[in-house]
Amino acid sequence: GESVGLHLPTLxxxxxxxxxxxxxxxxxxxxxxxxxxxxxxxxxxFIIDIRSNMDKRQGQRVTVLLNKTVKHLSLQIAATQPGDSxxxxxxxxxxxxxxxxxxxxxxxxIP
Amino acid sequence: xxxxTQTPRYLIKTRGQQVTLSCSPISGHRSVSWYQQTPGxxxxxxxEYFSETQRNKGNFPGRFSGRQFSNxxxxxxxxxxxxxxxxxxxxxxxxxxEQFFGPGTRLTVL
Numbered sequence: 001g002e003s004v005g006l007h008l009p010t011l012x013x014x015x016x017x018x019x020x021x022x023x024x025x026x027x028x029x030x031x032x033x034x035x036x037x038x039x040x041x042x043x044x045x046f047i048i049d050i051r052s053n054m055d056k057r058q059g060q061r062v063t064v065l066l067n068k069t070v071k072h073l074s075l076q077i078a079a080t081q082p083g084d085s086x087x088x089x090x091x092x093x094x095x096x097x098x099x100x101x102x103x104x105x106x107x108x109x110i111p
Numbered sequence: 112x113x114x115x116t117q118t119p120r121y122l123i124k125t126r127g128q129q130v131t132l133s134c135s136p137i138s139g140h141r142s143v144s145w146y147q148q149t150p151g152x153x154x155x156x157x158x159e160y161f162s163e164t165q166r167n168k169g170n171f172p173g174r175f176s177g178r179q180f181s182n183x184x185x186x187x188x189x190x191x192x193x194x195x196x197x198x199x200x201x202x203x204x205x206x207x208x209e210q211f212f213g214p215g216t217r218l219t220v221l
Contacts, residue, residue, distance in 0.1 A: 032208050034209075034210060036212070042214055042215075043115075043201050043212035043213050043214045043215045044154075044201070044212045045212070046209065046210070046211055046212075049208075049209060089154065091210075093208060094156075094167075095167055096142070096159055096161070096166045096167045097142045097144050097159050097161075097166075097167070097203070097205040097208060097210055098144065098156050098159055098167040098169070099144075099156065099210060100156070101146075101153060101154035101155075102153075103153050104153065
């Protein structure tokens with residue numbers, strides 16, 4: 001029979017526009033979060049992280065926002081480029097180096 | 112600094128067989144975690160090893176096991192393979208919680 005996969009949220013943006021990818025996490029006690037980018041056929045690539053004592057962290061073209069009140073993370077990518085097309089995951093630290101991963105968001109950049 | 116390496120990159124096995132996957136972490140990283148990635152379940156945590164000891168374990172059956180050596184290299188073993196074990200197996204090495212992934216081993220069970 002047909003296999004049922006996870007329904008991945010999708011986001012399409014024009015090249016040069018800003019992208020915002022959202023993620024809800026489950027455990028209010030989680031104190032560390034990572035955003036990953038995964039391209040087809042590759043392992044997840046570390047983009048940026050944030051600890052719960054911060055609400056914003058900026059990297060090169062990326063910004064992560066953390067709202068602990070509503071258990072929400074967002075990843076903002078400035079001036080999105082075709083090379084940014086990938087699946088993006090947020091990961092929530094559960095214990096030690098055990099992380100719980102969201103289902104991911106598929107980002108497509110339209111040239 | 113070299114990244115996380117995993118061998119083999121691709122593997123085809125038949126039901127009932129067993130398989131061993133290998134992971135070499137980034138130099139200096141003592142923690143190695145294993146994840147299974149499938150289209151149906153996404154990325155799921157298998158277990159974590161730190162200084163040769165299993166520190167955390169996910170909800171997988173006992174057919175999935177692992178170990179870590181004194182040089183931090185890790186292996187995971189899956190016995191009595193089932194069709195549903197077909198997946199991308201990812202290894203991640205960590206230093207102070209920052210976790211970096213390898214390219215994965217694509218296992219196909221026929």
